[in-house]
Amino acid sequence: MYMYCEQHSLPFLWAYMWKEWYCAERWVLWMRAGCENKISVLKTTMIVESHWKVLKRDFLYKFFRPQLDLVVFIITKKMLKHQERRFNQLAIGREKPERRKIFKSEWKRLAKHNVSNDFRYITDPDKWICGCLYYLTSHFFICKHLIQQKGEILPKFFDHIKRNNQYPFLENADNRSNSTPNTLLQLVPCVQDECTIHEELTEDDSDAFFDELISITKPATDLLEEHKFSQNIKWGKGVEKNFNSIRKMVQEVETYR
Structure with a gap:
């Protein structure tokens, strides 16, 4: 960071970084791994953020800045x-975790990508590592280079895949012999991978x-006013059911406002 600020003439940025983050007194704010020889399976705080997203979008979507007692009530009762x-369904195998479905979809999508003959990246299927940019940014630790070297897989592969925080970062204990052993590092093609970027809605979009x-x-x-003026009660009765969901939403919002 210091070299970056020096090269780009950013003394104020370095002063801020030193005062707020890099000085010894601020080290307690830094996130540190519990084990120096392991890599965390989770890369970000998205698990916690996803939890609150479910609460806001599935249970509190009708309320804008709800009161704390209402939030506690909905959490405990609903x-x-x-x-x-959901936990019981996953425990007995009735449902599969959503991450496995996304992993399977991502694997199949990458398996369709072609790999060119310009070999630059280093990959090791035994340790399940690759030097391409897509692998380094993938939350599943997969890329098309490793998937190509993995070869054909059985359908049950996706049910028994396991993430590790040590080598290999991805393995299937029930199907280890499915891929050809490879103890040598291999070079794989250098191709620009496409990354899906999810952008937040801007103010204009809102x-x-x-x-x-x-x-x-x-x-x-306007239609309601028009038919009210003409006393067309039959038309109103016919479309009343279309407004039931809106009526329910307004009643719930007014109740807890």
Whole structure:
């Protein structure tokens, strides 16, 4: 960081980094691994963030900045029951973890990629490591180079795959003989991998989203006013069921506001 700031003439950035992070008094803020010879299976705090995302999108989506007592009530009475049922389904094998489904989909997608003949990257299937950029940024520790060297796999491979924090980072204990042993490091092609980037909605996107909803509800309100003026009660009874979900949402929001 110091060399970067020096090369780009950023003295104020280095002053900030030193004062807030690099000085000895601020080291306690740094995240440190519990074991120096192991790599954590989790790379970020996304597991915790995903937990709160489920709470906000599946249980609190009708409320904007809900009160704390309402949040506690929904967690204890609704969310915990849902999580317990989900855990029991996973424990007895009735359902598969979502990460296994995503892993399988990602594996099959990368297996379709072609590898050129320009060999640059170093890969070792036995340790399950590769020098390509996609592998270094993949939360599954996979890339098309390793998948190509793995070769054909059985369907049960995806049910028994295991992540490790030591070599090999990925292994299948029930199907170790499925791939050809390879004790030598191999060079694999250098190809620019495509990474899927999930961007957050910008302020303009948010405005457009609500403008679209408003543009839908305003004509509906005009239709109601028009048929109210003409006393067309039969039409109103026919479309009443379409407003039940909106009525329920408004009632719940008003109850806890």
